[in-house]
Amino acid sequence: MAHTTPATWNTYYADGGAFRPLGDAERRLLAQHAPAADGALALDVGCGLGELARHLAAAGYTVDAVDHSGTALARARADTAPDTPVTYLLHDIEHGDTDELPHPAYDLITCRLSWAFIHDRTRVLNRLRERLRPGGTLCVITPVPSAVPEDKRGIALDEEEIGLLCGGWKVADCHDADGLAFLVLREPIIRTVRCAAKGRPSPHALTGAGVVVTDSRGRILLGWSARREVWELPGGKNDADEDFVAAAVRELEEETGLVADLEDARLLALLMDSVHGIPRLTAAVRVPAFSGEPAVREPDLIRRWEWMEPADLPHLPQPLFTPSAHVINTVRPGLLPDLPPVHRYPITATAAPAPAPAPAEQTAGADELQQTTPDR
Missing domain, CATH: 3.90.79.10 (Nucleoside Triphosphate Pyrophosphohydrolase)
Structure with missing residues (x-):
């Protein structure tokens, strides 16, 4: 499990850091499992340099893209055309209040390559669930241990963590996206205490x-x-x-x-x-x-x-x-x-x-x- 601060990420992005580019398999799975209807809204959590947010906008979504690194957002805005329907927002999804988000609910919420960096995942997952419109989709794209070097295991989710993430959904599908786990979660289940x-x-x-x-x-x-x-x-x-x-x-x-x-x-x-x-x-x-x-x-x-x-x-x-x-x-x-x-x-x-x-x-x-x- 990897834990960092906004200052750490600001330094990382200021030094030219970036994440793995969005791959063809991810694009194909997004088109298959989360096509945009008219007026569809998307929330991209941990958007980084905004590549996924721009792709979702091109696919027909109006996108709110949030990250807690101001440096990342500055680079993302610089690479985004003025007429692109993406709003970049400095927001800490773990420690901030989701009431501060621009819209009360979304058709699609994505979290790409950043879920492992969230500490209180259960609480954050509950808050994101509350922000899904009926029929909405939560998509988590994450490395898995078998696809990363041993010294990078902290950025990956193992089978147990993926199982915890998928618990409480009627639909919880996992697909392979060139070595990444591509999770499609729909229809949250409200359980009684067990x-x-x-x-x-x-x-x-x-x-x-x-x-x-x-x-x-x-x-x-x-x-x-x-x-x-x-x-x-x-x-x-x-x-x-x-x-x-x-x-x-x-x-x-x-x-x-x-x-x-x-x-x-x-x-x-x-x-x-x-x-x-x-x-x-x-x-x-x-x-x-x-x-x-x-x-x-x-x-x-x-x-x-x-x-x-x-x-x-x-x-x-x-x-x-x-x-x-x-x-x-x-x-x-x-x-x-x-x-x-x-x-x-x-x-x-x-x-x-x-x-x-x-x-x-x-x-x-x-x-x-x-x-x-x-x-x-």
């Missing part, structure tokens, strides 16, 4: 903590466990003589690199269910403040960390780890409906820490929890 176990644990008393940590916009941090094929919160088992809050803060740092103050962490409830006949006790811990940026510290357990919009969680194409779902529903009561049974024992804090800035509804949800009756 939960999954992670296999039979070793026989012992199962106790641990799940940690809800949010960024400044109220997004919840979740990790993708490729081995177990579930999304899960940071957290894990507590060590001998270690309390739940200490375990939560320790696991958060060990798994993500985020550092939290033990005095700020807040135990909201104890949750008890069972797995394979073994009782399982999970502490729901809220961490309102932290320092650092999420990083994969234990790649054998978690493939990547993403900030997720709470409203997206009930409709994830992939399942949530069951204890994580219960912990999220403790912090945000009612967010995830129809979860498996659990015994919930709310904890009334004797001295609640001063909360860090967070959305008002999130704080209110946690406060309401203190007056609820245990689910039995």
Whole structure:
């Protein structure tokens, strides 16, 4: 997975950098799977130097082409004829607001050779899905590991990542475009939340903590466990003589690199269910403040960390780890409906820490929890 900044890309393009030219196979597949109807609108995400945007315009689309590199857009505008129906816009599709886009919905959204550079792909994919007109198409064109040198694997998507991208669509076709994966995605499926176990644990008393940590916009941090094929919160088992809050803060740092103050962490409830006949006790811990940026510290357990919009969680194409779902529903009561049974024992804090800035509804949800009756 490759992660860069606008400054990095500005330097790259200022030095004359470019991407692989648009190939004949891509042009043919675009004509076959995404022909332009009268008045059709297209959004080209990560447009770079604008080659794909200009091709779509020539094919009949009115195109909004966005990129977070001002240098790339300057070069793109210089190479675009004045009467070409392409609007270039400086916009960060991952960190910006899609309400800032020129049009509310599009017949075609393309993302060519740039999907691997997006960190919170699930959230971005959800926002792009919302911008498709009925019957619209999302087209992602990406390198695959077998077609790039080993030192370039970060710009490619493997089978697992392509599977995650294709989840949640009625139509998800993959074509070969001279070594590139050409993905055609249509008719998004809005799923209800699904939960999954992670296999039979070793026989012992199962106790641990799940940690809800949010960024400044109220997004919840979740990790993708490729081995177990579930999304899960940071957290894990507590060590001998270690309390739940200490375990939560320790696991958060060990798994993500985020550092939290033990005095700020807040135990909201104890949750008890069972797995394979073994009782399982999970502490729901809220961490309102932290320092650092999420990083994969234990790649054998978690493939990547993403900030997720709470409203997206009930409709994830992939399942949530069951204890994580219960912990999220403790912090945000009612967010995830129809979860498996659990015994919930709310904890009334004797001295609640001063909360860090967070959305008002999130704080209110946690406060309401203190007056609820245990689910039995």
